[in-house]
Amino acid sequence: MRVIPVDASAATLLVTKLPEVKVRDRQTGEVAVDPVTNDRLMVMELVFIAEGGSDMIKVTVPEKGIGEGLVMGVPVFLSGLVARPWESEFNGRARHGIAYRADAAMVGAPAASVQG
Numbered sequence: 001m002r003v004i005p006v007d008a009s010a011a012t013l014l015v016t017k018l019p020e021v022k023v024r025d026r027q028t029g030e031v032a033v034d035p036v037t038n039d040r041l042m043v044m045e046l047v048f049i050a051e052g053g054s055d056m057i058k059v060t061v062p063e064k065g066i067g068e069g070l071v072m073g074v075p076v077f078l079s080g081l082v083a084r085p086w087e088s089e090f091n092g093r094a095r096h097g098i099a100y101r102a103d104a105a106m107v108g109a110p111a112a113s114v115q116g
Contacts, residue, residue: 003083076106079106080103
């Protein structure tokens with residue numbers, strides 16, 4: 001599956017739904033975990049504001065990558081943000097979308113670079 005790095009440095013990201021445990025299988029209640037680290041995965045919703053428009057996105061983050069102080073409406077910085085296009089078929093209907101994943105979600109914005 002393709003992984004596309006996302007540069008969100010020019011965007012404003014605001015928390016619209018606090019992180020909660022990501023469920024892999026709704027019927028069994030199985031919790032999603034990272035296949036490499038076995039860390040529990042969390043999902044949070046953000047409004048992504050850039051270039052005069054906004055979109056709501058869901059981002060998956062390992063539980064260890066969730067920073068302290070996340071509250072509704074707070075600006076966040078996502079490190080290691082990537083997008084993964086996906087496709088599936090369910091009951092004969094094709095579905096597709098983009099899944100977002102980050103290594104960490106921290107309150108605030110990245111430090112501005114100093115140019116001289």
